[in-house]
Structures are given as C-alpha cells and as structure tokens.
Amino acid sequence: MSRFSKMFEGWRGERQWSAFSPEINSREFIDLSHGTLLYLENITVSFDGFKALDKLDLYIDKGELRCIIGANGAGKTTMMDVVTGKLRPDSGTAFLGQTVNLLNMSESEISEVGIGRKFQKPTVLENFSVFDNLELSLHADRSVKAALFARLTGEQRDRIEEVLEIIGLKTERERIAGNLSHGQKQWLEIGILLIQDPYLLLVDEPVAGMTVQETERTAELLTSLAGERSVVVVEHDMEFVRSIANIVTVLHQGSVLAEGTMNEIQEDPKVKEVYLGSTESSS
Amino acid sequence: MQSKSFIIETLQGDTGGRILIAVLLASCLIFPVFNLFVPESSVFHISTYLVTLFGKYLCFALLALALDLAWGYCGILSLGHGAFFALGGYGMGMYLMRQIGDRGVYGDPLLPDFMVFLNWTELPWYWNGFNNFGFAMLMAAFVPGLLAFVFGWLAFRSRVTGVYLSIILQALTYALMLAFFRNEMGFGGNNGLTDFKDIVGFNLQSDVTRAVLFVITGLILIFVYLFCRHIVKSKFGRVVVSIRDAESRMRFIGYKVENYKTSVFVLSALIAGIAGALYVPFVGIINPGEFAPLNSIEIVIWVAIGGRSTLYGAVLGAILVNYAKTRFTAVLPEVWLFALGGLFIFVTLFLPKGLVGFFSDVKEKMRKKA
Numbered sequence: 340m341s342r343f344s345k346m347f348e349g350w351r352g353e354r355q356w357s358a359f360s361p362e363i364n365s366r367e368f369i370d371l372s373h374g375t376l377l378y379l380e381n382i383t384v385s386f387d388g389f390k391a392l393d394k395l396d397l398y399i400d401k402g403e404l405r406c407i408i409g410a411n412g413a414g415k416t417t418m419m420d421v422v423t424g425k426l427r428p429d430s431g432t433a434f435l436g437q438t439v440n441l442l443n444m445s446e447s448e449i450s451e452v453g454i455g456r457k458f459q460k461p462t463v464l465e466n467f468s469v470f471d472n473l474e475l476s477l478h479a480d481r482s483v484k485a486a487l488f489a490r491l492t493g494e495q496r497d498r499i500e501e502v503l504e505i506i507g508l509k510t511e512r513e514r515i516a517g518n519l520s521h522g523q524k525q526w527l528e529i530g531i532l533l534i535q536d537p538y539l540l541l542v543d544e545p546v547a548g549m550t551v552q553e554t555e556r557t558a559e560l561l562t563s564l565a566g567e568r569s570v571v572v573v574e575h576d577m578e579f580v581r582s583i584a585n586i587v588t589v590l591h592q593g594s595v596l597a598e599g600t601m602n603e604i605q606e607d608p609k610v611k612e613v614y615l616g617s618t619e620s621s622s
Numbered sequence: 623m624q625s626k627s628f629i630i631e632t633l634q635g636d637t638g639g640r641i642l643i644a645v646l647l648a649s650c651l652i653f654p655v656f657n658l659f660v661p662e663s664s665v666f667h668i669s670t671y672l673v674t675l676f677g678k679y680l681c682f683a684l685l686a687l688a689l690d691l692a693w694g695y696c697g698i699l700s701l702g703h704g705a706f707f708a709l710g711g712y713g714m715g716m717y718l719m720r721q722i723g724d725r726g727v728y729g730d731p732l733l734p735d736f737m738v739f740l741n742w743t744e745l746p747w748y749w750n751g752f753n754n755f756g757f758a759m760l761m762a763a764f765v766p767g768l769l770a771f772v773f774g775w776l777a778f779r780s781r782v783t784g785v786y787l788s789i790i791l792q793a794l795t796y797a798l799m800l801a802f803f804r805n806e807m808g809f810g811g812n813n814g815l816t817d818f819k820d821i822v823g824f825n826l827q828s829d830v831t832r833a834v835l836f837v838i839t840g841l842i843l844i845f846v847y848l849f850c851r852h853i854v855k856s857k858f859g860r861v862v863v864s865i866r867d868a869e870s871r872m873r874f875i876g877y878k879v880e881n882y883k884t885s886v887f888v889l890s891a892l893i894a895g896i897a898g899a900l901y902v903p904f905v906g907i908i909n910p911g912e913f914a915p916l917n918s919i920e921i922v923i924w925v926a927i928g929g930r931s932t933l934y935g936a937v938l939g940a941i942l943v944n945y946a947k948t949r950f951t952a953v954l955p956e957v958w959l960f961a962l963g964g965l966f967i968f969v970t971l972f973l974p975k976g977l978v979g980f981f982s983d984v985k986e987k988m989r990k991k992a
Contacts (some may be wrong), residue, residue, distance in 0.1 A: 423874060450876035462871045464864040475860055476875050483885045486858035531875065 370437035382431030391417040393593035404565035409590035455532030461524035465517035506530040522553035638934040650840040654833035681901035686940035688893035694931035697866035702791030704918035706766035710898025713762025715815035715908035720753040762899035770891030774884035799913030814909025929976025
C-alpha cells in the first residue's frame with residue numbers, strides 16, 4: 340500500500356483537484372487572532388521506515404525569533420521541507436494562522452501566502468544583478484501573462500531600494516549576483532525573501548562559512564527582522580544562536596527534546612544526556 | 623515611428639543581433655535581385671538553386687531559434703523539435719496537395735493521388751479546410767503548439783526534467799515517424815506529400831515565386847528574432863532564465879515553474895511549426911523521414927555549435943552547419959556524420975559557449991591586452 344501511494348508522490352497534478360474545496364490559500368484568510376503564526380502538530384515523515392520526523396509538535400508565535408538546533412538527522416531540514424510544501428508528511432497537520440492549511444498547497448502557493456525559505460547553500464539568481472534579483476522576487480502577480488508585460492512602478496522601485504538598504508547591498512546593486520562574496524549572497528537571499536513581505540522566514544544555516552564580522556552583521560539583520568515577522572533559524576553555531584535567540588528549540592530524532600532559553604536548555608538534563616555535554620563545550 | 627523605436631529598444635546591447643538583421647535584410651535584397659535581374663552569363667548571377675538552398679537554411683535557422691528559446695533560455699533540452707517542424711511541414715504539405723486539384727496523375731478533382739491509389743473514395747475529415755491557405759497555416763502552427771502544450775502540461779507538472787524529458791521527446795518523434803509511415807494515417811505514408819504545383823496561385827517552380835518565398839522567409843526570421851529577443855529581455859525572459867539556473871529557488875519565490883516551462887515550450891513549438899511550413903515549398907516534399915530522431919539531435923548540434931543562449935548564435939550555427947553539410951555531402955558523403963559528431967564533441971569540450979562565445983571571449987582578451 341505504502342509502495343503504491345509512493346508511486347504517485349511525484350505526480351503533483353493531483354493537488355490541483357483541491358480546487359474543488361473552498362480556496363483559503365490567499366493572504367486575506369490568514370487569521371492570527373490567537374497570536375500564533377505556525378502550528379505543526381503530530382507531524383510524522385518517514386523515509387523507508389526511518390522516521391525523519393516523529394510526531395513533531397511545534398508552534399511559532401507572531402513576531403518571534405526562534406532558533407532550532409539539533410544534531411545531523413534530527414529533522415531540522417525535513418521540518419522546513421514540510422512547512423514549505425516540498426514534502427508531504429505521512430500524518431499530522433500544518434497550519435499558518437488559524438485557517439490556512441499548508442498541507443494541500445504547492446510550494447509556489449505557500450510562498451505566495453507568506454512563507455519564505457532560505458536554503459542552506461546560498462541560492463540566488465546568479466546571472467542577474469542584485470537589483471534584478473530583488474525585482475524578480477517582488478511580491479507581485481506571478482502569472483506568465485503578468486510577467487510578459489511587467490513594468491516596474493515607482494512604488495516597487497522604492498521597495499527594492501528599501502530592501503537593498505536593509506540587507507546592506509545598496510552599493511552593490513548593479514553587480515551580478517554570481518560575483519558576490521559568500522556572505523553577500525546570503526544577505527541577498529534574505530533580501531529575496533524579505534521583498535516578498537512574508538509572515539514567516541525560514542532560514543537554514545545563515546552563517547555557515549561566514550567571517551566573524553559577517554556573522555555579526557547577519558545576527559543584527561535577523562534580529563531586526565523579527566518583531567514585524569516571525570523568523571525561524573536553523574543553525575549549528577551555538578555562539579550565534581546564543582547571540583540572537585530568546586527561545587531555542589532542540590530537535591532530537593524527529594521530535595522536540597527541549598524548548599526554552601539558551602540557559603535553560605543548557606541546564607536541561609535530557610539535552611545534556613543526548614549531547615553528552617557537547618553543547619557546553621561549543622559554547 | 624513607434625515600431626521603429628520598438629526595434630531599437632529591442633536590439634539595445636545586442637550587437638550580434640543587429641549584424642544578423644542587417645545581413646538578413648541585405649540578403650533579402652541581394653538574393654532576389656541577383657537571381658532575377660542579373661543575366662545568367664554574369665559572374666554575379668545567383669542561381670535559383672542557391673536561392674532555394676539558402677531559403678532552406680533560413681528555415682533551419684528559424685528552427686534553431688525555436689530550440690534555443692527552449693534549451694538555451696529555459697534549459698529544456700528538447701530532442702523532439704524535429705517533430706514540431708515536421709508537423710508544421712505537413713500542414714503546408716496538405717495545403718499544397720489540395721492545390722494540385724485535378725492536375726494530379728489520376729485527375730481526381732478532390733482526392734490527392736495517393737488516396738486514389740489506395741482506392742479511397744472520400745477525403746478524410748481532417749483534410750477538410752486545408753484548401754484554405756489561412757486555415758492551413760493556422761494549423762501548421764496550432765497543431766505543433768497543441769502537441770507541445772499537452773506534452774508540456776503533463777511532463778512539467780510531473781516534474782520530468784533533464785535526460786528523461788529528452789528521451790521521452792525522442793520517443794515521441796520516433797512514434798510519430800512510425801505513425802506517419804502508415805498509409806492508413808492518410809498522410810501519404812512512406813512517400814509523404816509531394817508533386818506540388820502552386821502556392822496561392824503562383825507556380826512553385828518559377829524563379830519569381832522562389833525569390834518571393836525567400837524574402838518572406840527572411841522577413842519572418844527577422845520578425846521572429848525580434849519577437850524572441852523581446853521575450854527574452856522581458857521579465858518573463860528573466861524568470862525563465864532563473865528557472866533554468868535555480869528552479870527550486872524560483873518555486874520557493876512563488877513562481878509556478880510548470881506554467882512558465884509550458885509557455886516557453888509551446889512558443890518554441892509554434893515557431894518550429896512555422897519553420898516547417900516555410901520549409902516545404904522550398905524542398906517540394908514532406909515525408910515521415912522528417913520525423914527521424916536523428917533530425918532532432920542535429921538541431922541541438924546546430925545550436926550548440928553556434929552558441930546556446932544567444933539567439934543569433936543559434937541562427938549562425940544552423941546556417942554554418944547546414945552549409946558545411948551541403949558541401950561535405952557533395953564531396954565526401956560517407957564522412958559527414960563522423961565530421962558532425964566530431965565537431966559536436968570538439969565544441970562541447972573546447973567551446974562550451976559555441977562559436978559566438980568563443981569570439982566574444984577572444985574579443986574580451988584583446989580588449990584586456992589593449
């Protein structure tokens with residue numbers, strides 16, 4: 340049975356039939372009255388019997404900056420895949436606000452509704468200038484027809500300038516994105532997310548491979564973004580996590596092991612046991 | 623006036639394109655004039671054979687342009703563009719067949735010769751309407767477009783990419799070839815459609831008709847070039863290139879990648895169909911051989927040699943390779959395929975950006991030295 344249903348997993352077209360059910364996948368329907376932005380409940384994902392996520396429950400509040408840590412294979416990236424629609428979980432529910440069910444939406448629809456994702460490896464549009472990168476990512480009509488006749492409005496131009504300012508690439512606007520330094524690419528990718536006006540930013544290892552100064556700037560950038568929007572950061576660098584996060588969630592074998600401030604986490608006996616003191620040595 | 627500024631805007635920063643269009647315009651003038659008005663005894667006379675030959679090359683250039691749009695800009699390595707080309711060709715072929723009227727060998731006013739030969743008594747329903755030039759031309763573009771739409775809709779939605787897509791398209795063109803070989807299909811089977819007499823009332827064999835066809839093909843090539851260039855420069859074009867380079871990034875930005883890919887693929891198939899329709903009057907025949915899988919691979923080689931993702935590179939590649947083919951097959955026919963294969967390997971290894979890329983690299987180096 341599971342083999343049979345796996346066969347059709349790649350057949351994305353089936354999702355289109357959800358058009359028969361009432362559409363609540365647009366931004367107007369997001370209901371944040373309870374103060375919680377993202378609800379993940381009882382999510383299980385298994386690959387050939389291995390449970391990448393095991394009854395995961397995770398809640399992200401509006402405006403929160405949350406760090407998620409965990410060893411390799413703890414399920415951090417799988418969790419992001421589920422939220423962004425890349426993976427369908429075997430069971431569980433995922434909601435944005437009270438009403439928007441993420442599990443029957445495609446990647447592009449989820450992005451449209453306000454969840455932006457930064458990849459582990461910086462992924463920008465290498466062939467185009469920094470400005471073009473942001474222009475293509477602007478929150479606007481994504482249809483083919485709109486793209487054929489698109490012209491930048493003054494308002495959009497201002498918005499691009501604004502984001503350039505935030506990510507600190509104002510002087511680099513005409514440079515080809517492929518020629519940027521590693522750190523600049525990371526910032527540009529954050530800018531690509533930002534310009535879509537997302538409710539939630541999922542950021543996968545933003546400071547991997549960055550210099551100390553770049554890491555500091557990134558920390559400033561991410562903390563400045565939280566508040567208006569929610570930011571979820573997956574990171575290995577404990578120093579960095581300590582510098583930005585109020586609340587840290589520790590994932591272990593696909594479910595939440597502990598949640599709390601950095602100090603609480605480090606004192607947690609369960610965490611100590613799992614990590615054999617490795618969190619202490621790296622902090 | 624407005625159209626003039628549109629052309630200037632479209633060609634901004636496209637030196638290669640400007641040269642190409644100038645050359646095409648010049649040949650649209652030179653070929654007919656030197657063919658029709660210069661006496662045959664003069665050294666400047668251009669024979670009708672050459673006009674036809676280069677007319678054919680222009681059709682191939684159009685086809686290369688179509689493939690470059692899909693492959694060079696959207697990363698869809700289509701090994702089935704020969705099928706769209708041939709379908710367009712059959713559209714024109716059916717029109718020309720109906721134009722023969724009762725001048726065929728059997729003299730049947732309605733049925734083409736091969737149908738009389740097969741003892742058919744009435745015209746198959748899908749041959750209706752093809753006596754109308756406009757309808758036939760519409761079909762020559764519409765049918766390849768529809769096929770591309772259905773195929774693209776299914777393939778891109780299921781996220782079939784890369785080698786798998788290329789192989790399925792090879793299979794598609796092969797299947798169509800086998801189908802068109804069958805007499806029961808009603809497209810002339812093995813022999814295809816040939817023995818054409820005239821097109822919209824003008825004798826196909828006459829020099830003047832050929833020259834006019836040449837000019838029309840040249841102008842269509844220029845128009846399609848400008849159109850493609852405009853598309854590529856638009857936001858749509860930049861989205862498409864980004865899909866080629868970072869598909870999942872674009873998906874997560876919120877673009878429906880499959881819609882963009884399908885649009886490009888359909889557009890490309892339409893152009894290929896038009897190229898096929900223009901090709902048939904020059905060669906005077908269309909048969910299932912045009913669906914041969916090898917043809918589709920050759921198109922890819924033209925584009926690779928000329929320079930992928932530069933529209934003029936594709937045009938240049940198509941004309942150069944086909945000229946070489948004409949020359950080679952006349953002198954050493956058995957060596958041609960080896961030469962083509964060798965050329966492809968050489969270009970892939972040493973000139974990954976094709977001839978156009980090679981020249982611009984050389985220019986860059988010269989500028990640095992100076």
